[in-house]
Amino acid sequence: MIDEDYLKQKLAWATYRLDQLDKVEAKLVEMRKLAEYARDNTLSSEEIKKLNIKLQQLQQAVIAMDDRSKTFWLDNQ
Numbered sequence: 001m002i003d004e005d006y007l008k009q010k011l012a013w014a015t016y017r018l019d020q021l022d023k024v025e026a027k028l029v030e031m032r033k034l035a036e037y038a039r040d041n042t043l044s045s046e047e048i049k050k051l052n053i054k055l056q057q058l059q060q061a062v063i064a065m066d067d068r069s070k071t072f073w074l075d076n077q
Helices: 004-040 045-069
Strands: none
């Protein structure tokens, strides 16, 4: 039989995961807007560098949020 405490922890993790996925989605939307801006405008090399740095930062944040939230720790014990 599944422990009630386990189910509560699983629910808390699922809620946390959904919150993190919402934040990931927001960052992906921001990345898309930046990419569309770059596509639709003529940018200087300095603007391109700044845009690439911003995109890399967003990418790293997305990867970190996904890595931190994708595994329910009790399932790995």
